[in-house]
Structure formats: C-alpha cells, structure tokens
Amino acid sequence: MSSRPPHSISVAELDLAAPDGPVLSFRPVPGGPELAPGDVYALVRVEGRPAATVLGAVAEGEDPAEVLAALARGRLAEAGPRTDAERFAAVRPLARPDILDWNRKGLTPPRASVIVATRERPESLARALDSLLAQDHPDHELIVVDNAPRTTDTHDLVTGKYADRVRYVREDTPGLAVAHNAGLAAADGTVVAFTDDDVIADPHWLTALSEPFAADPGLGCVTGLILPARLSTPAQILLESHGGFAKGFAPRLYDPAHPPADEPLFPFTAGSFGSGASMAFRTAALRRAGGFDPATGTGTPARGGDDLYAFVAVLSAGFRLRYTPEALVWHHHRETWQDLRNQAYGYGAGLTAYLTATLARRPRMLPALLTRLPRGLAYARTMTAQRGEGDGGVPGEHGTQHHPWPRSLSRLERRGMLYGPIGYAKARAKARARAGLRKGAAR
Template identity: 85%
Template structure:
C-alpha cells in the first residue's frame, strides 16, 4: 500500500538570542506565505546566523514561536562527531591576518570557541570586488525575483552579470535592459549549456571573485558578503560554497526532494585543503557532491582561470545533463587551491514542483555525476592513478555510510532521513542509475557537438 502524498509544509525563519535564548523573531521565508497550522520547517538562526533546521507541528491555538523555539533549543544542544573538514575549518578560522598572527588571542581553543571574539577578528575584512553571474534561459519572472534579491545585497562592491543562454525570445533581454538598466549587465551566449554560459559570464566579468547562482533562488541579503569574505582572509582559497535551503515545500515533489537531501550541506564550516586531504573521505577530491552546489558558489577569478574554467561539455543544456559545478570544484582543488563551505552564505531555492521535474532531476543527477568524473579524467588524465588508488577504500566507505544513513543524517528535514516517512521511489533510483550509465556517453556526445563549433571559430 503506497503512502499518502505529503501535505504542504510551511517554511519559516526563527531567530534566537542565543543557543538557549528567547525567540527574537519568527517570519516566513522571503516571499513566502504566512505560517499556518500544521507541519512547519524552520531555519534556526542564532543572532542572525544560520545554525540548524527543525521540523515541527504547530496545532491550532498553539504559539508557533514557543513550539519551534523549544525544538530549536533542543537541536542546538545536540552535538555529534566532527568531520576532518570541519576540524580543519575550526583550526583555521576566518580572521584578519594581523589578528591570526597573535597567538595570545587565537592560539587558544577556549578563545577560538567564542563567536564574539571571532566576529571582532573578522571586522575590517572587506570582501573583494565581486561579479555575480546568473545564467538563465526563458524564465524572466523567476529571473526578476532573483535579481531583486541580488540588488539589495550588503556587499560593498559588486556587479551583476546576466547571461542569456541560447534564447528563443527577447524576453530576458527586454527585462534586463529595461527594468534593470544600468544596474545589471546583459550578455548573450547562443551556444546552449550551463558551463558555456558560466564561462561567458566569467569572461565578461570584472571582479576579483566570481560568484554564481541560479535564476530560481532568492539570496539572503548577507549572502554575497558571507560567500566572498573568506577570500580576503585566505590567499590560497580558490572556491567558497554556501547553504541552499528550500523556499517552498508546497508539493509532494518538493517535499520528497528535500526529505532525501535537497541541496543543503549542513551548518558546520568545512575546509578542504589538497595539502591535507581528509582521511574520512577516501575518494577526496572526487567526492565533489559534498563540497556544495552550483546555485551557491564563488571562485577566485585567477584560480578558476588557472584551473581552465568550466568544462563546456558539461552542465544542463548539453548532452551531459549536468556536472559542471562538480567538475569546477575538483579542477580548482587539483590546481592546489583550498575550498571552504560556509552556511552563513544562504540562498533560498525554488525546487521544481512536479513529478516529471523530479524524474528529470534524478536522471540528470546520475548523468552529471559520471559525466563530471569523465570530464575530469579526460581533461586531467594525471588524476587517473589517484582515483584508481582511492576507489576500493572509497567504495567500502560509501557502503558503510549508506548503511548508517539513518543514524548519522542531520535532523530537521521533512520525513527525517532514513525513517521512510517519505520513501524515495524505486523508479527514481532506477532513473538515477540509468543516468549514471549514460553520463560518460552524454559527455562524449557533448564534446563531439562542441567540436564543429570550435572549427567555425566560436
């Protein structure tokens, strides 16, 4: 007997004065509907900083702040083992170089654990000049919503570049040049493919840092500052990724996607350094899916150029179906740069809302995974011995992690990972596996399709 489809879940933000403090505010997510009785998914902030998520039920007549606040305090009190990447991030906090040079201040663990000290240590770290690249295709209404959120960022020095990818109409051009004239730059790229569009945006951009997001997100006002500030503190940093949470959980497809991982990568800062590979990720740096996602990423422009940019035969819009972001993460790490994840850089993502969308995503994720691996080995064949050496231990580690999934998954997700409240349909698993088999073929097709265009002088 099949499970009934999940009911809509309210999505809200809850801000606490401290991990065990009173509720400062409770509000819907940007542009979201008012909270209603029933299931509620809440981002928990502590004095404005994202710290956790909770899932609760608010009955008619109950005080939502009291119910969710109690759940939030209990969640924040939980502790668990830290990963190697989390430990490395804690050992290398973001701070002005002159403060980091003072062992009397930041060499002591008790001082490092104090967020007030770290906040002061970060003062005076202006984020570098940044270009935000948004690739889009025939979705002007969603694009307008994303641009409105980008234009109210608290970053002091930013330009916004929209790349109109293989347009069929003039809708995007008219939106950008009329509604956002003099505030947003317009670039047209006729070759379809997300990686091609990102490369076109990067070529047109002027920033020291290149940030990328999608046209189906709403960026938190502090998103860009939090995403780019780490580059000022760490000259060896090549990439920063951030937190992606659902803007809506209104349809079964949206809830199912989020209940089985969504795009969120947790709330603990993580640092990946090729000079200190994490022992608990045996396939590093090929575990690109754990680094972040393309809707919320930034690169030091020089590092991305040194890594060769995005592979134009990857990404949605090509036969490869995806993998452009994963390829770029590994390419930058393989070039010797570090990668940092920070939950303070937050965007709200509008998940696709239909069953067919979810089917397409499942297949695309599988195809993108193996397409990116193929692209990595084709363009960086020197990495093949490292991958083969890591593969046996990596596969054993993956099987062990899968077996423990219900025990180790972070809470606060619809259905709770591993509880089967919203079981992942076998049909979607089959589609994902089929996509994985297709990925190398799709990448080969995309490269073959790109060859004639190069010969034509593109």
C-alpha cells in the same frame, strides 16, 4: 510510518538570541506566504547565523514561534561538542591564524561579480535579481547571461527594469557551463560568484561567500548553504527529506595539501563540497584552472556536473575550498514528479560526466581515481540503496529519509551514472564541431 502522501509544509525563519535564548524574530521565508496552522519547517538562526533546521506541527491557536523555538533549543542542545569536520575547519592551516578569524575581524570583502545564467524564465529571474540587488556587499556587479534565448523576454527584462544595475550578456551556445564561462569572461571582480535564476539570496549571501577570500590567499572556492524556498508539493518534500542541496551547518575547509581523513575518496566526492546555486571562486584561480568544461552542465547531453568539475579543477590546481553555511540562498525546488525523475537521472549522469571530464582534461589524475575506483563504486551503490530503504527523520535532518526514496528513482540515478560518460563524449564532440565551424567561418 504513515503511508499517506506528504502534504504542504510551511517554511519559515526563526532567530534566537542564543542556543537556549529567547526568540529575536520569526517570519516566513522571503517571498513566502503567511504561515498557517500545520507542519512548519524552519531555519534556526542564532544571532543571525544559520545553525539548524527543525520541523514541527503547529495547532490552531498555538504560537508558532514558541513551538518551533522549543524544538530548536532541543536540537541545538543535542548538537553537543564540535565534530571532527568543524574542528578541521577551525584549525586548518595552523600557520595562518588570520584565516581562522576572518569572520571576526570585519574584513572588507573583495569586489565581486555575480553571474546568473538563465534561459526563458523572466519571472523567476526577476525574483532572483531583486534579492541580489539587496545584498549588503559593498562592491559588486550583477551579470545576467542569456543562454540560447528563443525570445527577447530576458533581454527586455534586464535592459528595461534593471537597466544600469545589471549587465546583459548573450551566449547563443546552449549549456550551463558555456554560459558560466561567458560570465567569467565578462567579470571584473576579484571574486566571481554564481547562483541560479530560481533562488532568493539572503541579504548577507554575497558578503559571506566572498569575505573568506580576503583572509586566505590560497583559497580558490567558497560554497554556501541552499535551503528550500517552498515545500508545497510531494516532489519538493521528498527531495528535501533526502538532503536537498544542503551540506549542513558545520563550516568546512578542504585542503588538497591535507586531504580529509574522513573522505577517503577526496577529491572525487565533489558533491559534498557544495552546489552551483551558491558558489564563488577567486577569479584568477578559476581562470587558471581553465574555467568550466563546456561539455558539462544542464543544456548539454552530459546533463550536469559543471559545478563539480570546477570544484575539482580548482582543488587540483592547489587551491583550498571552504564551505560556509552563512552564505545562504533559498532555492525553489522543482514541483512535479517528472521534474524529480529528471533530476534523479541528471544527478547520476552529471556525476560520471564530471569524472569523465576531469580525466579527459587532467589525465594525471587517473592513477588517483583508479586507486579509489572500487571504493567509489561501492559508495555509489550504497548511497542509492540506502535512499531506497531508509525511513525516519524529517526534512530538517539533512540526509535522512522521512519519506522513503522510491526504488524507481534509485534506478534512474544508476542509469544516469552509466550514461554520463556517453553524454559527455557527445557533448564534447558537439563542442568540437562548433569550434570547427567557427574556425572555418573565420577563414
């Protein structure tokens, strides 16, 4: 393997008429630059549906669509028969065949509220809002939660450029979970969806994310696919070559009544369910579960874990969770090495912070966690060790390591894991202090 640093990679979309069929379209990702000769990473769609990703080198004078299409046909041919995870998604629950066919019956998706929490990033927010206003969902509202603003930039943008199309909510307490709870309180949709201010949403994102709720009354959460909008810096390429935020192209249904046999740590492996940039909840289910824990998330000492906590909270309340790759957003990964260091530490801290939050608010889950703890510790150690030693693969093969994960980042992840419970305790103490001050002021 070459020791040279990773270089810029173009990002594109390729649509095929069939797994071995002709090219229907080929284009740069939304908002992306025109493609240039060199390495190209492409999302492969089959008749519009996300199916795989490929990475190929396009020489000067070559047709990039044909180069990538040849790779895509080979990748799809290698996929073979369905995995156990795909079969599980397709046959559960057997007593409800209508759930299996929701994507073929043309069900009307329920009214949805889309929440975007933001802080002092008006340019990226505008890009995200433009994509959300272009959704094909027939009945939805957009709510921007301005979290602990230092300027009026977000307010001016939303109430100016997006007046009468986007609702503005201000939340002065810092923290992503607090901001999400403010959006949840303001929402009037049957489904409440969340995404970040640094994404571009595919036009079908919200429909794909909300339609499953129309078929399955026991569904509490749906998560979607997150792919990179840019692979322009070594940090972005390194993150994506180790899986990024994507959870693959196999749909999956997680049912607490039928725990998946291939996930013995379920439901505590919440990171495999999805990520906060592409998630939706049945509004009543999320409210019944108590919403997000305000002592978790970016902007608090806990550093993260707000989405993971919500996933487990909804599952522990008896609702099902579905992952669907058709609900796609393009995410602008952080660009610098320091950003990646911060992310590595934050991921580790968020993981153990969310576990601490789950036990603090749901102590009845302690016996289940204790029985899984030895295996969970071994799993966490193995995952970071593999990332430090891996090789082979490409950014298109999520979870493989084309560029070895530096041991320094593995150490940061582990340090974050040790810090997470402390960070959560600090954040919870701050939340209680704020609540006490508000209570005293109200007297």
